[in-house]
Amino acid sequence: MCEDCKPGNISRRGLIAGGLALSLATPLASQAFAQEAVAAAPVSPEEALQRLVDGNARYVANAAINTDHSLARASRAEGQQPFAAIVSCSDSRVAPELIFDQGPGELFVVRVAGNFISEEGLATLEYGVAVLGIKTIVVLGHTACGAVEATIKSIADRELPPGHLPSLVNAIRPAVYDVMGDAPDDLLDAATAQNAKLNAARALSAGPILSGAAAAGTLGAVAGMYEIATGKVTFL
Template identity: 40%
Template sequence: MQTFTKELQDKTSPQAAIDRLKDGNKRFVDKAASERDFLSQVGQTSGGQFPFAALLSCIDSRVPAELVFDQGIGDIFNVRVAGNIVNEDVLGSLEYSCKVAGSKVIVVLGHTKCGAVTAACKHVELGNITHLLSKIQPAVSAAMGGEATPEAIEKVALKNIEMSIDRIRKESPILAEMETNDEIKIVGAIYDVASGVVCFT
């Protein structure tokens, strides 16, 4: 599989970038992952990188983005933080990915059975985790009407993706303008930890 180059990046539209991720996930689920020489890709990318996508995903060990989208070294930026929340550092990373380095799509990737979302739903308070979970609380308030049932928690996870996208658009004029100009797309997706399937929202 060819490593992503500047020429390939320039030719890739935002929708083509999304389709590339969808195709990669299908290969992952079908157990038909592309053959790659990762060490060769290390050499090919040593002089520069031209990823086609930037992902904001959770730190969960079950959701390694490069694997579940069947991508190689140099193909995607991957910002990882518990609960795929948005803060200034995340926004700066995404702005670099798209405005400076040329990525064509931002995907906010949540997942089922998310520990951070579950903790927020149960109002856990513990050290610095408390501050992080406070960024998920708006989704809890918006999507969970009663008890923190498994079904309610999954609704919160979806709402949290939606609200993270809203924050990116509202708090990054750079990325909002790029999306308005059709230079990038900002989309959501959720990974099922039981099946390996990514569903774009």
């Protein structure tokens, strides 16, 4: 029997060979696992929304799976195919990819203070639907929204804020007026939720691109409220 083959006698050559095999096997195994973990693209608005629901549940449970953003980086350079659009507030505490536990290239995000849909935002969503094939639009309001709060204050004071801020106030004002008559216990939360609902409805009714996709059953839109303290999204 050769010296290297005797029990308990591991040669330097064997150690090198074994280490090389392990170093090659580890990234290959990781790559295979990553490929298996990639979910198939949703084919319906309902499937797309469920994927967001599931992702938010992982985020709330602190069990995110989209943590290695280097995976598929090269393939993302070739193009994008997001499955959902998120119209969210610019608030720094609201990060859609984290909230829904989705990786780069999976969400098409439109952000503006107060999460309303402007003409430019509408055009952006049309591009997402017509060119990128997104299946659902989520208009995401959130607790303690400063833009909605500023709108409520402007109405109460009967005074517009300075600079270009009136454009935000005027866009959000209809939602505040809608709920003021009901005298809700929390006017800020009620107005924020109504603002998300109004803009989700606008997305579905905007013709011809978005309304056409909705009529064909290939696009859905829903309003949601993000609770900053818990991380949970409640769909309205």
